[in-house]
Amino acid sequence: MLMTHALAELYGCLPAIEDPAKLAAAAKAAVRAAGATVVGEYEVRYVPHGITVAVFLAESHIVLTTWPEYRLVLLDVMLCNPAMDHRAVVAGVKQRICPDGQAVVHEVPRKVAAAP
Numbered sequence: 001m002l003m004t005h006a007l008a009e010l011y012g013c014l015p016a017i018e019d020p021a022k023l024a025a026a027a028k029a030a031v032r033a034a035g036a037t038v039v040g041e042y043e044v045r046y047v048p049h050g051i052t053v054a055v056f057l058a059e060s061h062i063v064l065t066t067w068p069e070y071r072l073v074l075l076d077v078m079l080c081n082p083a084m085d086h087r088a089v090v091a092g093v094k095q096r097i098c099p100d101g102q103a104v105v106h107e108v109p110r111k112v113a114a115a116p
Contacts, residue, residue, distance in 0.1 A: 005108040006086040008075040012101025017066045023053040030092030034084045
């Protein structure tokens with residue numbers, strides 16, 4: 001099976017990136033809109049600042065890690081259902097937390113198989 005692992009840098013984000021509940025809400029709304037099923041979530045706060053929010057999906061995961069001093073979010077989206085649109089998930093998160101910012105998206109093909 002071939003799928004795409006999306007890694008994105010979101011620049012110029014809103015102050016909402018300092019609120020783990022808002023980050024989780026943005027991630028969950030974006031993946032649900034793509035048809036994914038949320039099965040859990042976890043957050044970590046860093047000192048002096050920064051947050052990582054991981055949302056676990058029946059189809060894999062979405063992880064947001066923040067650098068508020070740079071207004072930056074690193075986004076990791078993996079959907080193991082190739083029919084689901086990872087680009088729509090990235091766009092949905094960006095719209096909610098970096099609507100006027102810029103996104104740099106890297107798409108990494110992933111092959112799920114017993115051998116390369």
